[in-house]
Amino acid sequence: MIGHSPGPRGWSDRIEETLIALLLGLMTAITFANVVARFMNSNILWALEATVFMFGWLVLLGASYAVKTRSHLGVDAIVNMASPPVRRVLGLISVGACLLFSVLLLKGAYDYWAVFADLPPTSGRWFPTGFEEKFRSQSFYEVDDIPMLPFLGFLEGLINYGDEYEKLPKVVPYLVLPVSMLLLLFRFLQAALAILRGDEDRLVASHEVEDELNEVRAQNGERD
Template identity: 70%
Template structure:
């Protein structure tokens, strides 16, 4: 079980690090092209914006998994253990409901671009709307179409060619990230319910690190 979790961590960390590295490389290349060659990479800005969106959205779910989001626990620490656990369950339930709503909204926004039916219902899905007109022909503004994605022309664009990549590609992160966020909150809820944790965020990490540093300094003295 631990190996599987470690492998998942490595995959997520690698994807996030790759996005950050690619953003830096593309931005640097565009600066070099502009100031040294008086040219411009037309698609660099749009690609960087999309990669930043992927980075933030995937990072949000990973931070929930690692309990790395910021939180204020001054009042929580003053409560008895039972009440603290109850408050944590209430908090994670609110987060889980909100994540489910985000997941529905993300799917409904992305699905037409992929020629898939969005859900019906205002707050929570009650079915699928097969009458919604697809929008698979929508393209991004600047990023050119690449050969490995040509299969999408048949899959979602009725065989018509794309000049730019379809919007279904960069916007795919919306349902993926919201699904991961929902799963992370569900895992956090399970840990709190089983008594393995009493809060959503890690407590006093800075103070713990400072104590470790002081202890190490004391050993050297």
């Protein structure tokens, strides 16, 4: 199965898992700290905004993680009726459409994030044909509540022309947009290679749950 190779897993197999685990831990810790603060008639002003951003990261990173683990929903009634060669062709058509869609998402995600990073967005309506020569930088845009983190001070000279940030610049939380779409494209490329090699014949898992239930029923019948 895609993302479940028998050999040792490399760093690329653990990208989403590590980030998701870290984000869940931080969300839990911040929420718990804010609850305790409220009992003490205080409040962590930036807690809600931080958890909202981290939840957004979870959702976007979860898209590529679901591709890796083959957890996306899919209808394979017709695929199961086809012969193995036809199933492979249908699988390649499906992954080709997903790759095309991922490229479009990556372009849109980068173009949206780039102006916050003082970078030029891409030109071209659908596919990138270069970079825009003139664009309006939005690198000075900040979030509402999260204070500027000291270790990110280098961004002030890098993209904000030396001006200090009072709050966290939007370029930081919005970085997940191009990163998650790049990961999504990477996972679909992995899926395409698996189908080309003949390791898989589809993007989504087949009726694995039904097969497992049948196995359980068979085992129970044998025991009876």
